[in-house]
Amino acid sequence: MLKKFQCNLTMALLGAALLSGCALTTANLNVAYKPDEGSKSPLSMIKPAVVQLVVEDKRLPQEQDRVGNKKNGFGAAMAPIKTNEQPSRILYDALKTEFTQNGHTVIDTADGSKPDLVLSVDLQRYWCDATIHFWDVEVIGTINSSLLLRTPLNDTVLLSQPQSSTVRESRQVVTESAWESVLNRALSEYVRSFSRDPNVLDAMKKAVEAVHGETPE
Amino acid sequence: MKVFANRIGFSRAAMIVSAFFVAASCTSTTGTHVQLNQTAVSKIHSVGVVVKKEEEFSVRLSREKMTDAGAAFFGLVGVGIEAGARASTDSRYRERLKPALGDFDPVAALGERARQTLAACERFAQVQCLPADNPTNDRTEAYDGILEITLLQWGMRPCLGPGGAEREEVQAALNLHSRMILTRDKTTIWDRDELYLEGTCHSIEQLSSHGTLLRDALMRAVNAAAGRITNEILFP
Numbered sequence: 191m192l193k194k195f196q197c198n199l200t201m202a203l204l205g206a207a208l209l210s211g212c213a214l215t216t217a218n219l220n221v222a223y224k225p226d227e228g229s230k231s232p233l234s235m236i237k238p239a240v241v242q243l244v245v246e247d248k249r250l251p252q253e254q255d256r257v258g259n260k261k262n263g264f265g266a267a268m269a270p271i272k273t274n275e276q277p278s279r280i281l282y283d284a285l286k287t288e289f290t291q292n293g294h295t296v297i298d299t300a301d302g303s304k305p306d307l308v309l310s311v312d313l314q315r316y317w318c319d320a321t322i323h324f325w326d327v328e329v330i331g332t333i334n335s336s337l338l339l340r341t342p343l344n345d346t347v348l349l350s351q352p353q354s355s356t357v358r359e360s361r362q363v364v365t366e367s368a369w370e371s372v373l374n375r376a377l378s379e380y381v382r383s384f385s386r387d388p389n390v391l392d393a394m395k396k397a398v399e400a401v402h403g404e405t406p407e
Numbered sequence: 408m409k410v411f412a413n414r415i416g417f418s419r420a421a422m423i424v425s426a427f428f429v430a431a432s433c434t435s436t437t438g439t440h441v442q443l444n445q446t447a448v449s450k451i452h453s454v455g456v457v458v459k460k461e462e463e464f465s466v467r468l469s470r471e472k473m474t475d476a477g478a479a480f481f482g483l484v485g486v487g488i489e490a491g492a493r494a495s496t497d498s499r500y501r502e503r504l505k506p507a508l509g510d511f512d513p514v515a516a517l518g519e520r521a522r523q524t525l526a527a528c529e530r531f532a533q534v535q536c537l538p539a540d541n542p543t544n545d546r547t548e549a550y551d552g553i554l555e556i557t558l559l560q561w562g563m564r565p566c567l568g569p570g571g572a573e574r575e576e577v578q579a580a581l582n583l584h585s586r587m588i589l590t591r592d593k594t595t596i597w598d599r600d601e602l603y604l605e606g607t608c609h610s611i612e613q614l615s616s617h618g619t620l621l622r623d624a625l626m627r628a629v630n631a632a633a634g635r636i637t638n639e640i641l642f643p
Contacts, residue, residue, distance in 0.1 A: 232642045253568050263475030267569065315606065317567040322473045324486065332567050334606035352631075356604045358437045375438070386638040388528075 212365075213260045213268040219370045221257075221273045223284030223377050225291055231385035233292035239398050240295045242305035242342075243285055247278040248312040258318040258369060271369050277316040280377065281333070285311070288381045307397035310338040311353075318369050318376075320361075327364050331372030332356040333380045339390070341397040349393035355380035435559075435584070441598035443643035447589060448552075448596065453533035454525060455550035455590075458518040460558035464508055468577055468611070469496040471565050500611050504563070507614060507621040513561050513581070513629055514539065520633035521556065528641050550590055556636065557584045561625070566608035577614070579605035579621075579628040585636050599639060603632040 247254065258271035273280060286296045297303040315334035320327050332354065339349040357375040361368050384390060470493045477485030518536040526534040535550070563577035580603065587597040605628040614621045 250568065259569065263479065265472055265474045315568055319567050321471045322475065324490070330567065330602070332604055332606075334604075352606060354604065354606050354631075356437070356602050358435075358602045360436050379438075383635055383638065386642040387634070388524075388638065 213262055216269050217260065217271045217366045217369060219257070219271065219273050219366065219373060221275070221277075221280050221370065221373045221377060223280070223287055223381055224374070225287055225381075229291075231288065231292055231382070232391055233288065233294065233385045233394070236292075236294075236391065236394050237398050237402070238293045238295070239306040239394065239401075240297055240303065241289055242298075242308045243282060243289070243296050243311075244308070245278045245282040245285070245311045245313060247276065248314050249277070249316065253315070253317065257316050257373060261320065263322070271318060271366075273373070278313050281311065281313055281316075281335070281380075284377055284381050285309070285384070288385055292385070305342055306401040307348075307394060308340050308342055310340075312336045312338075316373075318372050320364050320368075326360045326362060329359045329361050329364055329368050329372050330356060331369075331374075331376035333376050335380075337384075337390070339393045339397065341400045343400050346400075348396050349389055351389060353380070353384055353387070355383055435600045437600045437602050439597070439599045439639065441586070441595055443587070443597040443640060445643065447594075448587070448640070448643070451552035451587075451589070452531060453535075453550045453552070454531050455535055455537040455553045456518050456522050456525070456556070457537045457539050457553055458514045458521070458556045458558070459539040460514050460561065462558075462560055464501065464505070464511075465560060465562040466497045466500040466504065466577065466611070467560070467562065467564050467580075468500055468575060469493040501562070503611060503615045504621060507616075507618075508625075509622065511622050511625060513558055513625065516626060516629045517556060517558070517633055520630050521554065521637055524634055524637040525554070525640070528637075530641060548590055552596075553588045553590055554636075554640070555586050555588060558582070559584055563614070564604065567604075574608075574610065576608040576610055578608050579624040581628050581632050583632060583636070587640060597640065597643070599636070601632065601635065603628055603635065605631070 256270040256272050257277060259267035260269045260271060262268055275283075289296050297305055313333070313335050315332060318329065318331045320329045334352070334354045337349060337351055337353045338347060340347045355376050357372050357379055359368065359372055359375075470490070473489065473493065477487075477489030479485070481488065522534050522536050525531060533550070537553070558581065560580070560582035562580065564580035566576040566578050581601070583601045583603065585597075585599050585601065586595050588595055605624055607624055607627075609620060609624070614624075
């Protein structure tokens with residue numbers, strides 16, 4: 191009798207432990223762009239510009255309340271993975287930091303300021319996922335967006351292109367730090383590739399030239 | 408081995424399994440592994456671009472959804488069965504897409520695009536594509552540096568996000584390893600792994616039946632990946 195009770199208790203405790211596992215609790219990640227202190231990107235080679243930055247959340251409705259799903263071993267979605275800030279805000283802050291660090295000014299046009307150029311970013315995907323392989327778990331973080339850069343002078347579109355970044359990590363165990371790591375690295379890669387993209391740099395130079403009527407440095 | 412295993416208190420089976428784990432390579436973590444040395448790159452005036460591929464066009468839709476189910480019920484044998492079944496499904500997808508793929512050559516496209524973008528910046532006096540079949544031949548020695556790009560995997564991978572996974576949509580994907588080698592002493596001065604996901608999602612049905620949809624997606628991925636690689640070299 192005692193043995194049966196002990197067995198049932200063990201089973202119950204085991205079941206409770208499994209069900210209360212971290213796969214059932216929402217993950218709240220701290221995702222933010224952390225630039226290297228004092229480092230400059232090719233954006234700094236462009237004459238200081240006043241930039242109006244607009245980031246809109248154009249993700250699919252079913253993706254808008256999360257940036258990923260925790261999955262069980264059978265691939266079924268369990269708890270959502272969320273970020274402490276809205277992804278569109280995270281992207282806005284990251285790009286603003288990069289512009290500011292490289293000598294440009296990002297403004298809010300609500301106060302009547304006039305920009306030299308307008309950068310509109312449509313955020314289409316901001317997601318992390320994991321795939322089980324034989325020896326490891328592949329954790330992926332990705333950002334997909336489209337960019338539109340125009341000069342407000344004559345409302346000419348100088349650049350329209352997709353901008354994306356994907357980061358992959360090989361892990362043995364996937365904890366919240368793994369999700370946070372891939373999303374932070376994907377954000378850094380996004381900003382890094384944006385600020386080194388010759389198309390972006392050319393378009394910005396043209397916008398500055400158009401406004402100031404001179405050849406940029 | 409048995410003596411060694413006994414001496415350290417391991418069974419031979421445990422030793423073999425451990426050795427397997429050590430020898431087996433895991434998925435590479437993307438990013439720059441060797442940062443470009445500006446001093447070294449300033450000595451490069453001519454660049455040879457060599458592009459290689461390790462495998463043919465592939466679809467990794469079912470394989471990217473591996474679960475623990477096989478392992479839970481049948482152990483290692485179960486994992487093997489699940490992996491085999493999923494690989495077979497992906498092979499069928501690949502065969503469906505092959506007619507739409509036609510003679511698309513990612514090696515030539517990637518090499519030419521990388522050459523164009525490196526030449527356009529006017530930082531190097533000479534940039535040429537070199538054949539991948541014999542990268543250590545005399546022609547290679549004529550260049551100060553070799554940009555070697557290896558396509559580890561190219562084709563289609565699942566779209567991320569709940570929408571993409573449920574609808575079984577795929578996107579163009581390139582899994583690349585790139586490095587810059589100084590020909591003088593064969594040292595690697597830059598090394599980077601990249602997983603490029605193009606981002607536009609389509610079903611296998613759409614890709615197989617709509618003209619150039621597949622080739623266009625792959626070409627966009629190739630162009631963007633080549634641009635990303637060369638930008639990393641030009642602006643380290």
